[in-house]
Amino acid sequence: MKLDARIPAGPIEDAWDNAKFEMKLVNPANKRRHNLIVVGSGLAGASAAATLGELGYNVKCFCFQDSPRRAHSIAAQGGINAAKNYQNDGDSIYRLFYDTVKGGDFRAREGNVYRLAQNSVHIIDQCVAQGVPFAREYGGSLENRSFGGAQVSRTFYARGQTGQQLLLGAYQALERQVDAGQVKMLPRTEMLDLIVIDGQARGIVARNLITGKLSVHLADAVILATGGYGNVYYLSTNAKGSNATAIWRAHKRGALFANPCFTQIHPTCIPVSGDYQSKLTLMSESLRNDGRIWVPKQKGDKRRPDQIPEVERDYYLERKYPAFGNLVPRDVASRNAKAVCDEGRGVGETGLGVYLDFAEAIQRLGVETIRERYGNLFDMYQRITDEDPYKVPMRIYPAIHYTMGGLWVDYQLQSTIPGLFVLGEANFSDHGANRLGASALMQGLSDGYFIIPYTVGNYLASNKLKDVKASDPAVQEALASTQQGVARLLSIRGKRTVDSFHRELGKIMWDDCGMSRTFTGLKEAIGKIRALREEFWQNVTVPGSGDDLNQSLEKAGRVADFLELGELLCIDALERNESCGGHFREEYQTPEGEAQRDDEHFSYVAAWGYTGAGNKPELTKEPLEFVYVHPSQRSYK
Amino acid sequence: MMKVTLTIWRQKNPGDKGRFVSYPVEVVNGEMSVLECLDVLNEQLIEKGEEPVAFEHDCREGICGTCGFMINGVAHGPMPATTICQLTMRHFKDGEELVLEPWRSRAFPFVKDLVVDRRSFDRIIQAGGYVSVSTGNAPDGNAIPIGKEDADRAMDAAACIGCGACVAACPNGSAALFTGAKIAHLGILPQGRPEQDRRAVRMVAQMNVEGFGSCTNIGECTGVCPKEIPLEAIAKMNHDYLLGAWKERRQVVTAITPVTGWTFGEK
Numbered sequence: 001m002k003l004d005a006r007i008p009a010g011p012i013e014d015a016w017d018n019a020k021f022e023m024k025l026v027n028p029a030n031k032r033r034h035n036l037i038v039v040g041s042g043l044a045g046a047s048a049a050a051t052l053g054e055l056g057y058n059v060k061c062f063c064f065q066d067s068p069r070r071a072h073s074i075a076a077q078g079g080i081n082a083a084k085n086y087q088n089d090g091d092s093i094y095r096l097f098y099d100t101v102k103g104g105d106f107r108a109r110e111g112n113v114y115r116l117a118q119n120s121v122h123i124i125d126q127c128v129a130q131g132v133p134f135a136r137e138y139g140g141s142l143e144n145r146s147f148g149g150a151q152v153s154r155t156f157y158a159r160g161q162t163g164q165q166l167l168l169g170a171y172q173a174l175e176r177q178v179d180a181g182q183v184k185m186l187p188r189t190e191m192l193d194l195i196v197i198d199g200q201a202r203g204i205v206a207r208n209l210i211t212g213k214l215s216v217h218l219a220d221a222v223i224l225a226t227g228g229y230g231n232v233y234y235l236s237t238n239a240k241g242s243n244a245t246a247i248w249r250a251h252k253r254g255a256l257f258a259n260p261c262f263t264q265i266h267p268t269c270i271p272v273s274g275d276y277q278s279k280l281t282l283m284s285e286s287l288r289n290d291g292r293i294w295v296p297k298q299k300g301d302k303r304r305p306d307q308i309p310e311v312e313r314d315y316y317l318e319r320k321y322p323a324f325g326n327l328v329p330r331d332v333a334s335r336n337a338k339a340v341c342d343e344g345r346g347v348g349e350t351g352l353g354v355y356l357d358f359a360e361a362i363q364r365l366g367v368e369t370i371r372e373r374y375g376n377l378f379d380m381y382q383r384i385t386d387e388d389p390y391k392v393p394m395r396i397y398p399a400i401h402y403t404m405g406g407l408w409v410d411y412q413l414q415s416t417i418p419g420l421f422v423l424g425e426a427n428f429s430d431h432g433a434n435r436l437g438a439s440a441l442m443q444g445l446s447d448g449y450f451i452i453p454y455t456v457g458n459y460l461a462s463n464k465l466k467d468v469k470a471s472d473p474a475v476q477e478a479l480a481s482t483q484q485g486v487a488r489l490l491s492i493r494g495k496r497t498v499d500s501f502h503r504e505l506g507k508i509m510w511d512d513c514g515m516s517r518t519f520t521g522l523k524e525a526i527g528k529i530r531a532l533r534e535e536f537w538q539n540v541t542v543p544g545s546g547d548d549l550n551q552s553l554e555k556a557g558r559v560a561d562f563l564e565l566g567e568l569l570c571i572d573a574l575e576r577n578e579s580c581g582g583h584f585r586e587e588y589q590t591p592e593g594e595a596q597r598d599d600e601h602f603s604y605v606a607a608w609g610y611t612g613a614g615n616k617p618e619l620t621k622e623p624l625e626f627v628y629v630h631p632s633q634r635s636y637k
Numbered sequence: 638m639m640k641v642t643l644t645i646w647r648q649k650n651p652g653d654k655g656r657f658v659s660y661p662v663e664v665v666n667g668e669m670s671v672l673e674c675l676d677v678l679n680e681q682l683i684e685k686g687e688e689p690v691a692f693e694h695d696c697r698e699g700i701c702g703t704c705g706f707m708i709n710g711v712a713h714g715p716m717p718a719t720t721i722c723q724l725t726m727r728h729f730k731d732g733e734e735l736v737l738e739p740w741r742s743r744a745f746p747f748v749k750d751l752v753v754d755r756r757s758f759d760r761i762i763q764a765g766g767y768v769s770v771s772t773g774n775a776p777d778g779n780a781i782p783i784g785k786e787d788a789d790r791a792m793d794a795a796a797c798i799g800c801g802a803c804v805a806a807c808p809n810g811s812a813a814l815f816t817g818a819k820i821a822h823l824g825i826l827p828q829g830r831p832e833q834d835r836r837a838v839r840m841v842a843q844m845n846v847e848g849f850g851s852c853t854n855i856g857e858c859t860g861v862c863p864k865e866i867p868l869e870a871i872a873k874m875n876h877d878y879l880l881g882a883w884k885e886r887r888q889v890v891t892a893i894t895p896v897t898g899w900t901f902g903e904k
Contacts, residue, residue, distance in 0.1 A: 047772075054771040066693065067759050069799055070701045086779065122775070129775035131768045131828045133792040140782025158792060164700055165795060172767035179763040179893065186901050187756070210748065210899040239695040273668040278676055279697045380699065383716075383723050384668065449772045497683045499676070544688050548650060549749045551691055552683065 003256075003607060003622040006410045007111040012628060016115045019411070020454055024461035031056035034460055037204055037219040039191045039246050041068030043163075043441060044424025045225030046170035047448030053177030055453055060217060061174065061183055062206060064190040064241060064554070069171045072227060072239040073444060076163025077284035077377070079147055079155035080127075080441040082120040087144050091152040093117045098629050099150060100439065103329055104404075104432020105581035105597060106631040107262070107605075109624065111411055112429045116439075119446035124156055126449060130169040134158050148285050148330065148437020155438045160284055160376045166441055170448070190554065192485070193478045194222065194250045194420065201250075201420035202468050203475070205482045209554060212547035214482055216475055220465050221419045221456055224250060225448065228403035228425040230263065232562045232569065233514070234506020236400035237266060237282040243558040244565050247407050247426050255415040256607040256620060258408035258428035260565070261573035264435055264582045265515050266401030267333035270384055271353040280399040281384060283356075283377055285437050288326045288333070290361035290370065291394070293317050295354050299344040305355055305393050316340055324636040331434045331582050331595070332636060334398035338515045339593070341397075348395045357393035398515060402440060404431040404582065405572075408607040408622075412455035413447060416607075418463070421456060423447035428605070433581025486546050489556045494539030498556045501536050505529065505559070505566055513570050516584045522574040526567055533563040568608055568617060575619065578602045590633070599631050639664050639731035643678060645690055646738045651747045657736070667727030671714065671735075672697060672704065674726060691750040697722040699863060702798030705805070706751045707738040712802035712861040720800065720863045740805035743848040744812065746897055755801050757847040758815060760893045764843035765836035766819040768828050781827050794821035794873075796864040803858035803866075809850030814858040816844050817874035818866045824877055834881030838890055841878050846892040 008015040008022070026034065034057050038049040041063040049061040063071065083096040096117040101108055124142070128134065134156050135143040147155035158165040177183040188209040195203040195216070203218035229244035230236040251257045268283045294313045301308065316336060318325045326333075337354050340346065347353045362370050367390060371378070378389045385395070406428040413421050413429070424444040431439065468475070512518075512525035536559070544550040579588040579595035580602070588596045605622040643662055648655030662678050669677075672694050679689035695703040699720040706721065708714035714724045729735065737751060745753040795818070803814040820837050823829030829836070852871055859868045 051772040065695060065701075065703060066755060067799065069759075070695055070703050072696060072701070075696045075698055075700050084778070124778045125775035126770075126772060128778040128781075129768065129770045129828055131791075131823050131826050133788050133795050133822065133826065134778075136783050136785045136788040138785045140784050141779050158795075161700065161796065164798075165792075168795065172762060173772075175759060175763040176767045176769060178759075184901075185759070187759075188899065189901065208899060208901070213900075215901075239701060240697060241695045274666045276665060276669055276673050276677055278670075278673050281698050379718070380723070383719060384725065386667070386725075386727060453772070495684075497680050499680060541683060541686075543683055543686065549691055549752065552689060 001416070001609065001620045003408070003416070003620055004410065005109060005622060006412055007109065008411065012110060012114045015111055016118060023454055023458035026457045026461050028056060032058060034058065035060070035219040036221050036223065036456065037217055038062070038223045038225060039204065040071065040225035040227060040426070041171070041174065042071035042073035042225060042227060042424060043167055043170055043444030044448040045071070046167065046174045047445050048223055048225060048423055048452045049183050050170060050173035050177050051449055051453045052456065053180065053182030056182070059177070059183040060186060060219070062186045062189045062191055064188065064209060066187055068174060068185060068187065069168065071167060072242050073167045073441070074164045075239065076441055077160045077282065078286045079145065079157035079162045079438040080123065080166065081147070081154050081438040082124045082156055082442070083117055083154060084121055084124060086142060087153045089152045091154050095152065096120060096154065100430070100436060101432070101629040102634060103434055103436040105434050105595065105634060106432065106599065106603065106626060107259070107580055107624065108430055108432030110626060110628055115451070116430050116443060116446050119450045120442050122450060123442060123445045127166055127169050130173060132158065132165045132169045145286065146289065148327070150436070160374070163441060166445065170445070191246045192249065192482045192557065194253045195475055195478045196253050196417060197468050197472055197474045200418045200465070205478050207486070210549050212545070212550070214479060216470050216479055218468050218470065218475070220460055221421060223421045223423060223452060223456065224407070224426050225423040226426045228406065229565055230400045230403050232505070232566045233400040233509045234502050235272065235277060235280050235510070237269060237280050240279060243561070245558050245561045247422070248561040248565055250407060250415070250417070250420060252610050253417065254610070255417050255420060256408040256609050257405070257568060258605050258607045259405035259572065260569040260608070261513070261576060261583050262404035262433045262581060263400060264330060264402040264404060265334040265398045267330055267337055267398050268356065268396045269399035270381065271348055271350060271395055271397040281380070282399070282401065283381060283394065283396060285330065287356060287374060287377060290365070290373070291326065291356040291358050292360060293326050293354055293356055295340045295345040295347060301345070305357070314340070314345070321636045328636045329434060329436065334515055335584060337398055353395040353397045355393035356396045358389060359393070362390065400514070402435055404428065404433060404435055408605070412458065413451055414455065414459065419459060421452060423452060433583055485557070486553070489540070489542050489553060489560070490546055492537065492540050492542070494541045496539050496541060498540060498542065498552055498559050501532065501540060502555070502559045502562065504532055505563060508532070509566055509569070513573055516586050517573050518586045519574065522570050525570045529563065529567045529570065536560065536563055571617065572606055572608065575606065576602055597631070603631070641726070641729055641732070642734040643674065644734055644736045645750070647690070647750055648747065650749060664726045667725060669726045670697070670722055671708070671724045671726065672722050691752050693752050694722055699723045700798060702800040705740065705800045705802055707740070707805065709736050712740070712806040713863055718863055718865050740801050742804045742810040744810065745801060745804065755799070757849070757895060758799050758801065758812070760847065760895065761812065761816055761840055761843045762819065763893055765832065765839040766823070768823060769832060783826060787825050791822050791825040794818045794825070794866060794870050797866050798864055800863065802861045802863065804849065806857040806861040807850065808855060808857065809853060811852045811858070812844050812847070812849040813852035813871045813874060814862065814866055816840050817870035820877055821870040821873040824873060833877055834884050837874060837877035837881040838885055841874070842890045842892045847895055
């Protein structure tokens with residue numbers, strides 16, 4: 001297979017404008033004749049469904065939660081980047097583009113990233129117009145902060161709840177279209193298969209989570225905006241319901257899966273406290289603007305932090321990276337935390353933690369300023385740990401947070417199945433091997449508000465789509481195989497719970513394919529995952545029936561998919577014999593222990609094709625070209 | 638290590654006659670949340686071949702609004718400004734009994750065990766909880782200055798997570814705090830003012846059609862609200878409603894027909 005990314009020719013500054021002009025348009029009167037499916041109602045899905053409804057398309061939007069407002073975009077804390085340069089500190093579209101390509105460790109497409117930076121400024125305008133209550137200066141203008149390794153202040157925020165406010169903006173726009181009759185919302189309905197007819201995506205099979213009924217929904221195009229696959233690690237900062245089922249089943253129907261091994265570990269989460277733990281709680285990395293990270297210089301130092309004198313503390317990020325200090329990108333901060341803990345200098349009961357200390361900032365700025373900036377985060381930390389971060393340094397440790405990989409899409413956000421579009425975290429497109437802070441919200445909304453409305457129209461206007469009926473053999477096959485899949489899970493009646501399999505998979509993934517990876521570890525992990533998958537299909541137990549609300553059954557289907565995706569993730573990590581961004585192979589590092597890329601051999605997107613159960617997936621490479629930002633060793637020293 | 642008893646409302650579906658069932662649970666660490674306690678119990682039930690307790694949850698960090706039930710008669714349990722997913726077991730005593738019940742309200746039809754249907758909230762938003770600005774219509778973000786005080790007050794109201802605790806706690810089953818929060822958030826900001834009258838009139842009408850009760854200023858709602866939405870949101874709603882009803886009195890107000898049941902006309 002040859003992959004055509006359809007990047008427009010010509011200067012990068014004009015590429016998106018030219019592409020928009022080249023795209024075919026659907027006549028306003030014809031838009032209402034087109035049915036579109038949007039799966040997922042987070043920032044990307046809700047913004048896409050709302051905007052397509054505004055344009056006059058008939059849209060059906062699906063989410064598995066009880067309301068579209070629950071989608072996990074809601075939990076993003078820190079902010080959203082935009083190249084507004086309101087602060088007059090030297091920001092520009094080009095600089096945001098440059099930072100994102102470099103931050104992604106030169107594994108993203110320049111064309112896509114440039115467009116993202118261009119759209120960033122429109123996103124802020126749109127959200128303000130919707131009534132998103134961004135932080136303001138006393139004079140009434142929008143406030144910005146520096147965030148996650150950026151040297152300019154380009155991050156817009158709404159307290160520590162930026163994702164919530166942006167999602168509510170998109171949700172409200174979506175509900176406005178529901179009221180207008182343009183969007184039909186189907187909550188508590190989970191996509192379980194993609195319907196492909198004559199090579200084109202023409203619908204989905206979905207399960208009503210209350211009645212258990214399977215149903216077929218046909219359309220002229222299908223848009224997946226179902227988020228990332230971080231829960232393959234079991235413990236992550238994702239919501240408990242976040243899953244990869246929609247994208248994985250589309251993958252099994254022919255959509256290539258790109259760069260699955262590019263996963264992001266967030267450096268500032270509350271450390272694990274026990275086996276019962278169900279998820280990890282993120283502490284926004286905006287905390288690193290004022291908090292100083294340290295561990296004791298001495299191994300196994302069990303003294304309380306206030307008893308460790310200044311000279312016996314190692315502010316290791318400030319020491320190793322004087323230019324960026326505590327604000328180094330996420331991958332660098334996470335690896336260094338792991339390194340000091342591996343040396344035996346970690347803190348807390350488990351030894352898997354480092355201090356994030358605000359004492360100096362409180363002294364410099366006063367408690368009130370710190371409370372104003374981070375009050376809700378400090379409260380959340382105290383609720384969970386019962387420690388007061390105004391007095392005692394926080395303990396933090398890295399956790400799986402975001403997945404840069406996802407379904408392969410071209411510049412038009414179309415997957416390798418014509419008519420199947422993928423938006424937001426579910427696609428692989430813009431962040432390369434590492435995502436910069438405050439960029440996920442930007443990408444979700446750029447895809448949904450400003451890209452898909454053009455590209456889906458172009459697809460509909462350039463393709464003659466025949467009428468399809470529910471009686472089509474492809475529809476019946478998809479429905480029957482989904483039915484069998486559900487019945488099979490219920491019929492095993494083994495001895496182990498779904499969660500116990502999920503936990504075991506997560507441990508394998510975290511140990512062997514987490515913050516650092518090795519050839520031997522990955523080989524072993526693949527074997528262990530295969531064995532675990534086999535056991536799952538022999539010995540899982542799913543109580544209850546398939547015709548009412550059955551949360552174990554929902555989980556079982558998702559974990560079955562994670563058991564396949566986890567293997568592909570390890571295969572991809574094994575194949576990529578280099579370190580870049582979030583993918584750190586111990587064999588490939590600089591003498592200082594930094595990630596060592598191999599541009600000569602690995603400057604490509606690895607897109608994997610499904611070749612049947614148990615078969616080796618097929619790799620297709622999309623070479624990456626860098627015309628504007630020249631690959632260099634990332635240095636934050 | 639301590640032991641607690643979870644006494645949980647079990648009801649298979651709206652047609653089933655519900656009952657309380659008591660389960661002993663061991664708490665290994667005070668940092669465990671109430672939901673993690675339920676996870677542990679459910680694992681044990683599944684291993685015994687019984688059906689686990691159905692409860693709703695998603696982000697488990699207090700922001701998605703999915704979780705929520707009554708603990709000993711208090712919505713989201715005893716800690717102020719805390720959702721159930723962030724309520725840790727250290728706040729309970731060894732040997733304590735926790736009685737868990739679903740939100741009970743006419744406008745939240747029952748689904749299963751601790752799960753109810755809160756789509757009435759979505760319909761209240763559909764009735765006007767937005768600014769009618771389509772994508773592409775926006776002026777520059779700094780074109781209209783908004784003073785910090787106004788932005789902060791709007792944010793206070795916008796922090797609502799739509800969990801439904803306010804309704805469950807209210808003796809009248811009123812949704813005034815939820816509705817008022819959205820009316821206040823948008824009504825304070827210049828972007829929301831053009832639709833202020835219409836929004837208040839339609840959202841209040843929808844609230845009534847859904848079967849929520851009237852507000853009599855008791856204040857239980859704000860007491861249990863995990864985001865501490867202030868009671869002044871209701872005052873703002875009443876203010877906007879009165880003005881709007883007077884200004885728009887000749888207009889016919891159409892409400893959205895509430896949907897119950899879970900079929901979406903699937904084929």
